Amino acid sequence: MAANQLATVQAFLQGHPTVKFIPPSSAEFTTAREVWNGSRPDKPLAIVQPQSSEDVATLIKFVKSNAIPFSIRAGGHNLEGRALVQDALLIDIRALNSVTVADDRQSARVGGGTLQGEVVKRLWSEGVATATGTIPHVGYFGWASYGGYGPFSSKWGLGVDQIIGATVVDPNGSLVKIGANDAVLKGIRGAGGVFGVIVDVTIKVYPAPSLLAGPIIFDTSDITKSYTDVNTAYNNLLDTETLPPQLTLQRVTFNSPRGLAFAFLFAWSGTEDELQEGQKWSEKISSLGPAKMNMVKPTTIPEWISGAGAHVPRVVYGSSRTYNVSSITPEVAEAIGSNLAHLPADAGAMFSLHQVRGPSATPQVHTSVFEPREPHFMLEILGYSVTPEKQSDSEAWAETFAADVEAAASSSGVLLPTSYVSVYSAAHSDSANEWVKKVYGDSTDELRALKATFDPENVFKFTVPSLE
Numbered sequence: 001m002a003a004n005q006l007a008t009v010q011a012f013l014q015g016h017p018t019v020k021f022i023p024p025s026s027a028e029f030t031t032a033r034e035v036w037n038g039s040r041p042d043k044p045l046a047i048v049q050p051q052s053s054e055d056v057a058t059l060i061k062f063v064k065s066n067a068i069p070f071s072i073r074a075g076g077h078n079l080e081g082r083a084l085v086q087d088a089l090l091i092d093i094r095a096l097n098s099v100t101v102a103d104d105r106q107s108a109r110v111g112g113g114t115l116q117g118e119v120v121k122r123l124w125s126e127g128v129a130t131a132t133g134t135i136p137h138v139g140y141f142g143w144a145s146y147g148g149y150g151p152f153s154s155k156w157g158l159g160v161d162q163i164i165g166a167t168v169v170d171p172n173g174s175l176v177k178i179g180a181n182d183a184v185l186k187g188i189r190g191a192g193g194v195f196g197v198i199v200d201v202t203i204k205v206y207p208a209p210s211l212l213a214g215p216i217i218f219d220t221s222d223i224t225k226s227y228t229d230v231n232t233a234y235n236n237l238l239d240t241e242t243l244p245p246q247l248t249l250q251r252v253t254f255n256s257p258r259g260l261a262f263a264f265l266f267a268w269s270g271t272e273d274e275l276q277e278g279q280k281w282s283e284k285i286s287s288l289g290p291a292k293m294n295m296v297k298p299t300t301i302p303e304w305i306s307g308a309g310a311h312v313p314r315v316v317y318g319s320s321r322t323y324n325v326s327s328i329t330p331e332v333a334e335a336i337g338s339n340l341a342h343l344p345a346d347a348g349a350m351f352s353l354h355q356v357r358g359p360s361a362t363p364q365v366h367t368s369v370f371e372p373r374e375p376h377f378m379l380e381i382l383g384y385s386v387t388p389e390k391q392s393d394s395e396a397w398a399e400t401f402a403a404d405v406e407a408a409a410s411s412s413g414v415l416l417p418t419s420y421v422s423v424y425s426a427a428h429s430d431s432a433n434e435w436v437k438k439v440y441g442d443s444t445d446e447l448r449a450l451k452a453t454f455d456p457e458n459v460f461k462f463t464v465p466s467l468e
């Protein structure tokens with residue numbers, strides 16, 4: 001079956017030389033197949049690299065009419081490596097790499113395969129910026145469409161909130177423009193890949209801010225105590241002061257070249273005149289505990305993001321766990337801190353905590369299917385290793401960590417019912433239906449109805465999420 005399908009693809013592509021064809025027999029196949037999660041075993045039927053939206057449209061018509069299974073790959077940073085599907089044709093859209101700022105400088109059109117680092121650099125060179133994540137190699141659309149937590153979420157909102165239009169290759173292989181009045185836009189904001197190939201997306205952009213950013217690193221000689229004490233001080237700060245919208249904080253713990261690091265990633269984006277206030281906030285965050293180093297400094301978004309990306313390995317082996325909680329209670333902090341004391345000494349094992357507040361946490365039920373929209377913390381327990389041999393150690397650590405956090409969050413009444421699609425592993429639910437419900441919560445029925453209207457035959461089947 002697969003051999004026949006491969007021959008069919010090869011014969012078709014002889015008439016379409018602009019689409020690059022990489023069969024399993026090619027010397028390039030191993031590199032072209034590589035995604036962030038190296039433990040994904042699936043081997044695609046072959047890899048094709050379309051060079052334009054028209055190439056993508058031609059490919060979708062072809063795979064549909066020949067019933068050839070296929071999947072889409074952009075940045076390859078889905079945490080489970082879900083772009084790879086056994087014996088499915090992998091359509092790698094990284095050549096759709098473009099950023100065009102509109103004349104009114106309020107929006108930009110971004111190619112569906114553009115990586116975040118490229119988006120940030122190209123916008124910055126034109127004096128504008130938008131919400132992004134911190135890792136440059138992640139696909140921009142994959143980041144934004146599924147939620148998009150990042151260092152500007154308190155100021156501009158989440159990634160989903162930036163999307164105002166898209167061009168989609170639909171299930172018939174037609175190029176369709178989606179605008180603000182099209183019902184499916186709401187589904188693209190939260191579940192982008194299920195409706196078609198997004199060959200470009202139109203997003204909001206803003207005047208480039210003055211940025212103060214960097215890690216504030218705390219002592220880790222007793223990580224449990226450090227984590228719980230800093231958390232208590234931070235909760236006191238939240239009780240006594242309102243954090244300004246210019247400030248977004250992410251807490252991370254990882255193995256740096258100098259050993260275990262626990263840091264608040266501080267990002268202050270405002271006007272030139274507001275930098276002094278930002279500096280005061282950096283000192284306030286430093287004083288939450290025994291800070292070893294405050295590396296916050298004036299910088300640019302491209303520089304900040306490329307620095308953050310340098311700490312994350314390009315290929316890892318393992319799996320992730322995630323929870324949304326409404327606050328980090330002392331019990332939850334204790335569960336986190338005591339498990340960080342056993343963080344495997346491996347660059348792939350990490351823990352991160354995003355805080356969602358301000359414009360990211362306003363009820364926007366009519367504009368996206370992303371959940372939750374209340375203020376919350378999103379916990380990422382990253383049970384990965386940089387070597388396959390140590391994968392099981394990292395996963396065992398993550399499993400215990402997750403169980404402890406879940407118990408502490410449940411007993412202190414802060415566990416929220418939904419989980420983040422990009423980090424929630426398929427292995428954590430009994431069925432695909434349960435998985436979708438866990439991610440989309442009250443928006444599940446609406447998402448399914450949009451899918452049934454836009455892709456009634458489920459042509460886009462191997463997608464994130466998977467809507468059986």
Ligand SMILES: Cc1cc2nc3c(=O)[nH]c(=O)nc-3n(C[C@H](O)[C@H](O)[C@H](O)COP(=O)(O)OP(=O)(O)OC[C@H]3O[C@@H](n4cnc5c(N)ncnc54)[C@H](O)[C@@H]3O)c2cc1C
Pocket residue numbers: 035036071072073074075076077078079081082083093112113133134135137138139140141142143144146147148149150192193194196197198199312422462463464
């Ligand atoms: C190291 C790392 C750091 C991360 N940091 C953050 C973070 O700070 N904040 C956050 O919110 N998330 C973060 N994520 C999660 C990340 O945003 C998602 O996994 C995202 O979906 C990855 O997109 P991609 O294009 O790189 O992935 P891929 O694996 O290439 O794509 C995953 C799936 O998305 C769909 N897809 C992607 N692009 C398109 C398109 N143009 N058209 C149709 N379907 C498409 C397809 O179904 C595809 O199979 C991080 C992930 C990693 C591995």
